[in-house]
Amino acid sequence: MASNWDDLERWMEGQQLPRGFEVLREPDWVEKFVRRMMTKALPDVAGHMTGTKAAQTSESKLYIGVKFKLPSGSDKNLLRLRVKEDVLRIDGLPGGGHEVVKLPKLVKPRICQATVRDGTLHVKLRKRPISRTYHEHSIYWP
Template sequence: MASNWDELERWMEGQQLPKGFEVLREPDWVERFVRRMMTKSLPEIAGKITGTGAAATKESKLYLTVLYKLPPGADRDNVRLFVREDALRIEGLPGGKSESVKLPKLVKPRLCHAVVKAGELQVKLKKRQGLRKVHEHLIDWD
C-alpha cells in the first residue's frame, strides 16, 4: 500500500494544478481529508480508523453511547473523562497514555453519564438536535 501512495505522490508532483489546488500535493492533507470523509460516511468504524479500535458506538434517536474497553491495570483514581461536542478523551490509562474517540454525531458535552461495568467504560451522551431555531431580527436602515 505504501508504494501506491509513493506513486501517487510522484504523479501529483508532475501535475500542473490550477491556482489554489497546491494543497493536493501535500500527502498529509490528502490523508486527513480521506480520513475525515471515511469517518463521516462510516461512523461505526471511525474509532478503528482514528484510534486503537477499543471504542464502539451505539446510537439511538436521542442518545449516543460510547463503549470503551479499559486496558488491564486501569486505576479508578487516575482515569478521567473529557467530553467535547465532537469527541471524547480518556486520560490516565496505564503507562500515562490517553485515548481520543471521535464521535459520529455532535453531542451536548454537559449531558453525560459514565459508568464502568466489567472493565468497560460506558459513556451515554445526549445528541445535539439537528433542528436549529431561526430568529428574525430587525434591520436598521439609515
C-alpha cells in the same frame, strides 16, 4: 475500496514507468505510503483512520453511546473522562496515555452518564437537539 485498488492496479500495469518507479505498481506499497503521509500531516485524523478500534459508538434518537475496553492495569483513581461537543477524551490510561474518540454527532457535554462494567467503560451522552426554527436576517442593498 478493494475495487478502487484493483482499478488502480490495472491502470498502473498499463503505464510505462521510468526505471525505479516499479514500486508504484504495488497497491499495498501505495496504501502504506498514503497512510504514512496522512499520519505525518494530520496525526489526530490518522489516529482515527488507523486507530485501535478500542472504542465503539452507537446511536439512538436521543443518545450516543460509547463503549471503551479499558486496558489491563487501568487505575480507577487516575481515569478521567472529558467531553466536548464533538469529542470524548479518556485520560489516565496506563503509561500516561489517553484515547480520543470522535463522536458521530454533536452532544451536550454537561449531560453524561459513565460506568465501568466488566472492564469496559460505558458512556451515555445526550445529543444536542437540532434547531428547527428559522431566524430572519436583514439584507443590505447598496
